[in-house]
Amino acid sequence: MRATVTSHTLQVTRHTSQITSALMAGAWLLMATGCATNPATGKRELMLVSESQEIQMGREADADVRKTMGVYDDAAWQKYVTDVGMRLARASHRPNLPWKFTVVDEPAVNAFALPGGFIYITRGILPYLRDEAELAAVLGHEVGHVDARHGASQASKQIVAGVGIALGGVLAPKYKTAFGLAGGGLGLLFLKYGREDELEADRLGTGYAASAGWDPAGMPGLLDTLAKIDEVGGSSRGVPNWALTHPPAADRVQKVQESVSAAKAASPGGTARNRPQLEERLAGVVFGDSREKGMVRGREFVHPVMRFALTFPQGWEISNSDDAVTAQPTGDANATIILQAGAPSGNLQQTADASMLKAGFQRVDGSSRTINGLPFFIGTYQGVIEKNRATAEAGFVRLNGRDDVFRILGVAPEAQFSNVRPAADATIESFRELSQSEANAIQNRRIEFVTVRNGDTWVSIAAAGGNVVKPTTLAIINGEAPASQPRPGSRVRTVR
Template sequence: MNTRAAALGFLILLTSCAVNPATGEREFMLVSESQEISMGREADPSVTQSYGLVDDPELQAYVSDLGTRLAEASERPQLPWSFKVVDDPIVNAFALPGGFIYVTRGILAHFESEAELAGVLGHEIGHVTARHSASQMSRQQIQQIGVGVGMIVSEGFRQYGGVAVAGLQLLNLSYSRGDESEADRLGLRYIARLGYDADAMIGVFEMLGQASGGRAGSLPEWQMTHPLPENREAAMREEIAATGVSRDGTVRRDEYLDMIDGIVFGDNPRAGYFEGPRFLHPELAFELTFPTGWQTVNQRAIVAAIAPAEDAVVMLSVSEEGEDPGTAIRTFLGGSGVQGGPVSESASDGIEVARADFEATTEDGTLAGEVAFIRYGELTYRMVGYSTPSRWPGYAPSVEATISSFARVTDPDVLGVQPLRL
């Protein structure tokens, strides 16, 4: 078996070399361009759902137009390029295979000009044109020849947990430092082709260095797998000198600052926030309290808490608009591999609840927990808490209390809270 796998791997290595469109170099590649595009298209809805988009059509069009012009100046203008601003306060930018690129409102708030935004978009375009994600995936595929990969939770149950897994796994593919340096050089190439000031790339690295406070351990998310900003800055100065690109090109500082004027800065409390274990959502006017001491998570599609031992979780997500809780819970309990106990239904203060204990069979074992569907306002929410059957009895009271804590918010100070804006 091992001999056959090794022989197969060697054959693949011999027959799977392709010319990198951005660098002109031959490299090992198992992923075709059509596969890249398919993966990006399939993953894009998961990214959009998980992060959410900034509700500013003018800003979205501005970033999309700039990104499209840069992409058209690249070696792969034929890709279905897409550029979106996601509603996340973290300083971050990332790309999916096939030309799907995202920048956070957090990073936009730190740029000083359109040229700096162009530099970061150019960097992400460089990852796509140089096929860095596809290259990483090809390496993983060759390593997995003859090796079976199991799933932790069955797909039938995972969808009820409210976790968008498909596609987001692509975001976990880390680039090498060589990839990052290459993307920096390609980003410089693309902004120079559009006449932007090359020094904008240096400005980006200076900003990232300031955001990290000069400490490698506190780098923004976008920087965690990148060379240190000061090293990138030095390398970029050398690249600018070697290529002779313009250091007196387009900057568009005033136009950019006008475009981001009023953008939300930092966390947006209107989308929900924590006060200790208590979660409050001003926009939807509800609150609930998670178990004390659990690690909390607040994302657009899900709010959750994880036990200190990481062996139990309770999470809240939106089910369906206007869905009847009784119907919803019976659909859940009738799912593949799910066995449910008696359903309890109640209504109070405009809140309808249907809840039940359950066990769910997965490919790696059995989970035990409690599920509740809660209709409040125009939405129906789904709360699921679970652990292993042996540990569930110890966690059940905490999960039950969390579900029971779902309540209407009436405090005008909470309902009226507003985010900081530039």
């Protein structure tokens, strides 16, 4: 949950719908002549999106990505990623696009591209890169998607199908749409390409990397790390992780090896790994959630910038995105607890009723209370979600000195709500204001390097860092198997 954003919905939908309307108006005319030669592959394919329209889509969405996700505040990393990315872009089939490379301030392990040359890598993936060749691999893969016009091609197919540019919501757990959380625009950002597109982007990316001087074997190394992340669960907070937006990494390794061999044959000078160049920049990189967006620490969500904390139920999976914090029980239980911040519309009761009515819920009970020294309005609401009756317990609270109103609500199907209500009530009643000293004590976790001593294990190194990450995670960010042990005398990455 970002501290500086009160209206969180990406505006990509507005931009793309305008472009889609213009395209569909002439679609039938274009279908007769709408085939074009793909600049990266040489194949003839349906293409109703011109290059200028492709760039327009990307440029307008880029502004929203930067506003909503945030740009990672590290000028050295931004320059480094841009320098590597531009070398790859110059080796591509479309070097004259307005290429832009950005590290976004998101903890999930991912990278993605917008049409027209706008490439993003999350800060969350940086600690998992073993060397510069792997950075070139992940950026080259995304350059490949843009170069082969995969996004524009899918948009063209959807226009012909009469559905416009599909903007799905891979971030949205159940109930998100009903309660106004962002998701529409993210479908463009995290479009899940088909397997052939992914393999083609792998092939193009390895070729660009080798041509620009890097060892193309960085790609299978990266995929091996991503497969390990998939195996142990990965990071699913914020932006969708790689596993949600790309095919399983392990499935691609064999095909990528073929691409690596071809790239090495075509560019035998591509041998650079440059591990020291990457690692010298890693120390101090923020790992996991940040102070600015709030942090999940065990069951508790703390936001030192907005100065509040609350505790979610034991065993629930907590997800922190830009527009909300959500928690859902593990297993098949059908319930969600959502925390959001928004502008008031009157006093707390009026704000609560108006907000819930907008989501299609009517109040059946409620009262004003004081909890942990803060004014609350807590109400029970009933409505319909996806043709099913649902009940919500909602608490609305305002912190001292802030205009924002925080909404904490637990929602479940009507028949199951009695089982969920105690958890929702406990979460609402746990909401409290942090003192300034408490807020100041909550700092970002960062990458550090330590030398392994005799007898050290990943467990002991994790414990020395305060157990802020799992031992398996430490193994993976060091390029090792989760069941392995660190080598005495080696310099390894840790998180503190």
